[in-house]
Amino acid sequence: MAQNRTSIDPSELPEAITRYLTGRAAKDVSAAAPAFAPRATVTDDGHTYEGVEAITRWLSQTDSEYTYTTTLTGAERDTTDRYTVHQHLEGNFPGGEVGLHFRFVLADGLISELSIAP
Incomplete structure (x- = not known):
């Protein structure tokens, strides 16, 4: 299946992805967890x-x-139910900083798959 990635404004991300990202940034598990199927x-x-x-x-x-x-x-819509979010992390983990790709698959408005990798 050919991918047709389109860069999008982060405000165009589906609600479940936004809920996950906002919850993670706030370190609020109770906000992030309900985004998952x-x-x-x-x-x-x-x-x-x-x-x-x-x-x-x-x-x-x-x-x-x-x-x-x-x-x-950055953020991209890969298909109607697949999105990739690019984030830069800095902190006290091994290496101190990393660029990560968060690949989301949605089903029924919730995150059904998330893969996180450099």
Whole structure:
């Protein structure tokens, strides 16, 4: 399937993605977790988390493990239900700074898949 990526203004991101990003920036797990579908999966740092309970634990762990700031550097609509968000992170994690791609797949208005990678 050919990809037809289109750069978009971050204000054009779907509500679930905005809710996740806002909750993460505020380190508010209770705001970020409801953006995920019940059977969602998250892949981050070589680990996959399946289901809202596992994703909520992952959110809590990453919030308590490191202190960091995020800067949104771009957003793209890949298809009608797939988006990529580019963020620059700086903090006390190994390496101190990194550019990450957050690849979202939506289903029924919620995040069904999220893959985070450099």
